[in-house]
Amino acid sequence: MEDSKQSNNIRNQFKNLVDIVKVNISDYFMFFALVIIMIIFTITTDGVFISSRNISNLINQMGYIAVLAVGMTLIIVIRHIELSVGYLAGFLGAFAAIAMTFWGWPVYAVIPVVMILGMLAGMLTATPVARLGVPAFVSTMAAGLIYRGALLLVTMGTGTIVIRDPVFNAIGNGFIPDLPLEGLLPGRHKLTLLIGLIAIILSIVTSIKNRKTKLSYNFSVPRTSLFILQLVLVSGLIGYVSWILSGYNGISWSLVILLLVVIVFQFITTKTPLGRHIYAVGGNPEAAELSGISVSKITYIVFAAMGLLSSLSGIMYASRLRSATTTAGLGFETDAIAAAFVGGVSAAGGVGTIIGSIIGALVMMSLTSGMNLMGIDISIQYIVRGAVLVLAVVFDRITRKDK
Amino acid sequence: MQTPILEMKSITKEFPGVRALDNVTFSVRQGEIHCLVGENGAGKSTLVKVLSGVHPYGTYSGEIFIEGELQTFNSIRESEKAGIAIIYQELALIPELSVYENIFLGNEITDGMVIDSNESISQAVDILKKVGLDVNPLTKIKNLGVGKQQLVEIAKALKKDVKILILDEPTAALNENDSDNLLNLIRGLKEQGVTCILISHKLREVLEIADTITVLRDGRTVVTLDAHKDVVNEPVLIKHMVGRSIDNVYPKREKIQPGKEVLRLENWSAFSYNLGRDILKNININVHEGEIVAIAGLMGSGRTELAKSVFGNADGYRLSGKVFINGVEEKFRDPGDAIKASMAYVTEDRKANGLILIDDVKHNISLANLNEIVTGGVINENEEILVANRYREQLDIRTPSIQQKVRNLSGGNQQKVSLGKWLFVHPDILILDEPTRGIDVGAKYEIYTIMNSLVQQGMSILMISSELPEILGMSDRIYVMSAGKINGEMLVEDATQENIMQLAVDY
Missing domain, CATH: 1.10.3470 (ABC transporter involved in vitamin B12 uptake, BtuC)
Known part of the structure; x- marks a missing residue:
């Protein structure tokens, strides 16, 4: 009984997620398409x-x-x-x-x-x-x-x-100049990594601030788990791009x-x-x-x-x-x-x-x-x-x- | 009993988040005039769209039978083949083409590969006779009035082999005279054996013409009444439509002594470059604090032009005369200036120039007064949500959320969004151009109640309306316009439909 309730609950959550994706599919589709195109070219090259x-x-x-x-x-x-x-x-x-x-x-x-x-x-x-x-x-x-x-x-x-x-x-x-730190992270563009890090911190701080403001207005916000997932995804993206760029000449x-x-x-x-x-x-x-x-x-x-x-x-x-x-x-x-x-x-x-x-x-x-x-x-x-x-x-x- | 010409059984149609039709059953007998009434959002338009194949077979559940045969329309074309013709409120004619070209549009009579104009024209003459329209078939549509255009639209439908003619709010844009003509035509068509389904908000017209009346509410069939047997009158219909009885169509208002003069026009005239003539001639009117002043007149008498010319002259007329706001002369260069002088203008046509249909409720409400929710050059979106929710509650805008796109709302709720947008400007003078056009009785009553409470708080309302009962029921004072002039002014106590109409038709 309890089990079926739980599985129902999970099913509903999944259904909600599917609905959200359906409603917003045209907003995110091109982003997915971009990722897929990049993966395909990465494989073929x-x-x-x-x-x-x-x-x-x-x-x-x-x-x-x-x-x-x-x-x-x-x-x-x-x-x-x-x-x-x-x-x-x-x-x-x-x-x-x-x-x-x-x-x-x-x-x-x-x-x-x-x-x-x-x-x-x-x-x-x-x-x-x-x-x-x-x-x-x-x-x-x-x-x-x-x-x-x-x-x-x-x-x-x-x-x-x-x-x-x-x-x-x-x-x-x-390209932008690098930080004069010879020994640290050889072969990497340090300033690019630093900027990426700052961008990640800024994005996390503003996201949290916005969420707090919304809460102070008593507006509904996404669940904490979803919110954290979102932060991780965005930070990961910024981090990955900075890492790739830092491997060549930087930004x-x-x-x-x-x-x-x-x-x-x-x-x-x-x-x-x-x-x-x-x-x-x-x-x-x-x-x-x-x-x-x-x-x-x-x-x-x-x-x-x-x-x-x-x-x-x-x-x-x-x-x-x-x-x-x-x-x-x-x-x-x-x-x-x-x-x-x-x-x-x-x-x-x-x-x-x-x-x-x-x-x-x-x-x-x-x-x-x-x-x-x-x-x-x-x-x-x-x-x-x-x-x-x-x-x-x-x-x-x-x-x-x-x- | 004979098979109904049309039977719709257990129709259910869902949109994401909304069940627009819930197990609707609708049956029409051969040769009758069947009226479909209901509040906005009751599901009338959706039902017609299901019937006509706009929502194709499979996207709804339930069955449609025409003369006992199951129909599975996938497009409008298929429903047309089955003998269904629909005339929408918004006319679908090509203005630059002639009457006869429009009538045969999509079904041209050809001789080989070439259009046979002579044959088309001679057939058009016959069809036009049928609808009682006496115009040269070579006239361009743009040169005809709305009433005549409507008749051309019907002629176009009749030319096809029509069994069921559906008219969606056909008289909404017509004056009384044209409306009467149209109703007579529908009676004539009935005698020729055409079955008519008429969707209308004008209950008096429904009672006048209907053989059968079906009432929809919240996507369900409430009742189907036989106009010849059952007791049918306005209060009965209203009760079915709203699920409650409305004692009076016009809510009572404590009349207060009007305060100081807030708006005065002196010798106000306007010349239209497009038309090459004066459209407003020497207009002198005034509005006082706490007053509802009505402007009556037939369509084309210059009422909307008067409102727009005062409200910043967006159409670019050449103006002369003076405008005084609170005793101070103003020269508005654009609507923005008028808004700053605490005027607001709720337009006649909310879809064409009132709302951004593709945008959501909250953005529409805040649009004319963004400055109030800006801090440091940035829009405070949280404040915006509060504002939108405030007007949503105050005006009882029925929408799943303020993030909903305005085009998904019913007419009455769109009108409330429009009203909310202009109330957020905090005006002293509110111009309402046809405030209840195309909206249902329940929503009308709500809008009237809002108007009353606004003037009681000291706002002044200038109301333009084509509905004489509305003018008599709501206003304190009435100006009657005709051909760009003010033909008369009267207190509501002295006004009757007859004496207003007399002034309105007096050129």
Whole structure:
């Protein structure tokens, strides 16, 4: 009797767990998919894929697309599209190269100027959209053509412009310095491990603090066992990633920039009124306007942020190549849009998260990296990436239906 | 006894966490007008969706028989083939296409590969005659009024071989005249042998037209009444619908002496660039503290435009005239300014421009006043939960949780969320645009009770309504609008449905 009751209880708990997974499956699916993709490539490449060196490379290659994907997410959330970001990134990268190489500007002046230019460019593109209701598709495609022309124009005389500034070139190729502790943990990047440790401690402390606040409000919280499981999983993940990165050169400057971008945008979108307003405009622009939210202001802000991120992308790419080329930025917008959609953003507006798009970018970049390691031809790579994109969106549609 | 044309037996339909239909039995006789009534969330729409194949066979339990034959619809197309046509509250016409093109949409008459326009038009003329609509079949839908569009929708249904015509709240958006026409048409169709199922919140209209009335409550069939034999009247129906009797549809309110003037419009006019004409002409109105002022008028008389133009002019009309709030002249640049001046506007169409349907209850409630729950630039989500729960309790919003997406709530509960959102702004002046449109009697009563308690606390309400009984039952003072002008003002004591209507139709 007691036994059957207990087994019933366990069965119910299991059923609850299954229900929770079912309800949230579309939220976590891409994360699982990412893990599975990584495991598959690790097996097919005899562990080369998950090696410190490859993961480090993968992140550096992903950086300039991932920052674009963050901005693109917000653009799509407010029901628009940005087709000019690739060429804008390319043009601004060339601008930075010219400013440093030909005009002799110091790198610390070039970077902020380029970022401001990016923001202004975003606002310029947004103007016909926000003021007159011109479709963003048209406005940004036109802007893209103009930046493409501008890039060709400024590189016409010289072709590729080589950048020699070591600080600038470190952005896409360099790593943060290590702690001067020779004897300790040889072959490991100590500062990376230390940062990982700090991140773990911070995440545990804030989680506990949030739980306490919730309790002080008398809100229900997950059971202690579940809570601890969650802490262990998150800490384990951070720890594992830091451990892998510490095995090569540690955290790269690209990753630092990407993390800062993600933290800032994740904070704005989830914690601030501005973020709430962005999702409200995406969910129902008319209702948002009547709630005292200026739709045109939000449109300007989101496009300006996209422009700013395009400038970062341009800087990261030019730095990675140590030069500005005539083809820089080609197709970036497609990769960014793909990452956002794989990450669960909805073209109908109002749905999509920063973290989701980063996972989307990781999925796409893992595919490229893994297939490169396996020596798969580029033609097949395109086909596979296209198939994954459409499958991800189809799966998202199916699981979100009826909810 | 003859086989019923439609029989639904023991229908049970569950959604995650909710049993929307619980063993519902519903039987319709050949050639009758069968009305389906019930509170919002009672399961009427779900029942229709099961019947029409929107919820395919297998996703519910129970059986559907049409003329004695078991049906297993997997899509709307299959139910249409079986002779079921549904006309939804939200019309499904293409505005840019003509009347005849809409009527034959999806079933075009072709000559070889080409659409035979002449044949289509001549058939359309015949069908339009059937529904008593006298328009040129080449007219674009967007140039017709809502009432006529509804008739086109019915014509479209009739063109297919319809056995059972289902109308979901067909008169919700119609004025009295168009409603009467529509009801007459339904009677005419009955004579031609079409069986009609009518879903409606307007009980008077139900009593006028029904042969049989089925009442649903909480997903169950409560009773099926024969309108010709049983004792059927409004109180009886209401009692079945809510499970309790409502003595009076309009709760009593201690009338208090109105306080100081809180809102005044002087020579308020608006010009619409889209329409190229004045939509509001020289409007002078005022609202006092603790007062419910109603704006009556037919659809298209400019009532909503008046509210929106005052409330920050989101539609961008060219305005002239003056607005005074608490005696001070204000110039609002956008709705945000109006909110800061302690106004609130609960929109007429909660789905189109009132709520973020894909977002949850708590985010919708806090949206217009996030500043109140922000500390150091960050939204305090715990405070947000408290706020949302407070309004959930105060307004009795029935939802499994405040994390529930608003689109999953019934109309009445959505309206309460909308109301909660605007009460959280702590307004002095609350504009309610059709506060009870498309919601059931029980929820209406609750909304009226809330309105009464708000004005008793000193709030002022400007209510726009198409329902004359509601205006007479709730307001203190009435302005009647027609063609963008105020045609008259009267105290509720002096008002009757007739004299309001007279002013409303006087251009």
